[in-house]
Amino acid sequence: xxxxxxxxxxxxxxxxxxxxxxxxxxxxxxxxxxxxxxxxxxxxxxxxxxxxxxxxxxxxxxxxxxxxxxxxxxxxxxxxxxxxxxxxxxxxxxxxxxxxxxxxxxxxxxxxxxxxxxxxxxxxxxxxxxxxxxxxxxxxxxxxxxxxxxxxxxxxxxxxxxxxxxxxxxxxxxxxxxxxxxxxxxxxxxxxxxxxxxxxxxxxxxxxxxxxxxxxxxxxxxxxxxxxxxxxxxxxxxxxxxxxxxxxxxxxxxxxxxxxxxxxxxxxxxxxxxxxxxxxxxxxxxxxxxxxxxxxxxxxxxxxxxxxxxxxxxxxxxxxxxxxxxxxxxxxxxxxxxxxxxxxxxxxxxxxxxxxxxxxxxxxxxxxxxxxxxxxxxxxxxxxx
Numbered sequence: 001x002x003x004x005x006x007x008x009x010x011x012x013x014x015x016x017x018x019x020x021x022x023x024x025x026x027x028x029x030x031x032x033x034x035x036x037x038x039x040x041x042x043x044x045x046x047x048x049x050x051x052x053x054x055x056x057x058x059x060x061x062x063x064x065x066x067x068x069x070x071x072x073x074x075x076x077x078x079x080x081x082x083x084x085x086x087x088x089x090x091x092x093x094x095x096x097x098x099x100x101x102x103x104x105x106x107x108x109x110x111x112x113x114x115x116x117x118x119x120x121x122x123x124x125x126x127x128x129x130x131x132x133x134x135x136x137x138x139x140x141x142x143x144x145x146x147x148x149x150x151x152x153x154x155x156x157x158x159x160x161x162x163x164x165x166x167x168x169x170x171x172x173x174x175x176x177x178x179x180x181x182x183x184x185x186x187x188x189x190x191x192x193x194x195x196x197x198x199x200x201x202x203x204x205x206x207x208x209x210x211x212x213x214x215x216x217x218x219x220x221x222x223x224x225x226x227x228x229x230x231x232x233x234x235x236x237x238x239x240x241x242x243x244x245x246x247x248x249x250x251x252x253x254x255x256x257x258x259x260x261x262x263x264x265x266x267x268x269x270x271x272x273x274x275x276x277x278x279x280x281x282x283x284x285x286x287x288x289x290x291x292x293x294x295x296x297x298x299x300x301x302x303x304x305x306x307x308x309x310x311x312x313x314x315x316x317x318x319x320x321x322x323x324x325x326x327x328x329x330x331x332x333x334x335x336x337x338x339x340x341x342x343x344x345x346x347x348x349x350x351x352x353x354x355x356x357x358x359x360x361x362x363x364x365x366x367x368x369x370x371x372x373x374x375x376x377x378x379x380x381x382x383x384x385x
Contacts, residue, residue, distance in 0.1 A: 006245035011256040017249040018078035027223035031091045088218040092139045110142040121185045155278035157217045193232045202231045211238040233259030240266045242274045283372045287316025303350045
């Protein structure tokens, strides 16, 4: 079988290029297909200047809905063939196309994980004043089959959430789940590629921040990322920065030429987000191990809110005189009287050390560092101080 060539631009028709790729060779696909905007006439800005929106030949190649559906089904079929079993597919579109695309994705058996709204912080105005300002686009995140596992860097996503966490909260270490509405500006300034005449090279260039989030939460270092409608090669650029491999496809020679120059200037910049550091799981350790190692003690008193409740058994369970043993998670749920039968006991129970109350999770972190050689990220450690 032909070896997969990565970190390359394929300047060919999308379907021709995709059909040359082997089965199940791609970890993540970001597809930004023609939206088939169906624009007519000329729009003018408030100042009278003509608005140079998306009126490109590649977006107006379709004669009717049937031709767009056939095209969409063809490239999505290839996506499903070349995507690995645990791979992810992200497709972006506006109101003109996303419902058509989504319907065909379901017809082909893709399983939806999320639809994500890209809320544009600086949208183009509705110049005619005849409808609401079109300030968002929709992305569908899907996998090949409902039964398949997939990469989701959950804690990394929380680190990227500046949409629902205020700056001061973020600085204090507060993190919340990343939601499905992403507030990101459209591509502008130096990031926007220009042609030799100084005009924007591509009418729908996507911002790097958008791709950064997708690649960060749905891939790993060394994964292969494919963009079958690569345009200005933003997907490849961000993938390279983040230590991923990329394959970019586009049939426009000018896009490929300028995109290659863009890629040549990029050097990887690998940090905690790129490595998925926040999602690295600590080694498993039992309470009994830590008791045997002298980090906890048999019959040691366990406190919650500075009140003594239970003692430790030699095997790491909690007990009261003449009562059955209980684990730390069920024990705290019982004390707090919650509907849940179990809570994370590591976040609640304390023991006394030198007449001070110390959270048991802090002692566990010390054990992991000193015995297992694992150190949790500093933000999580500070949370327990």
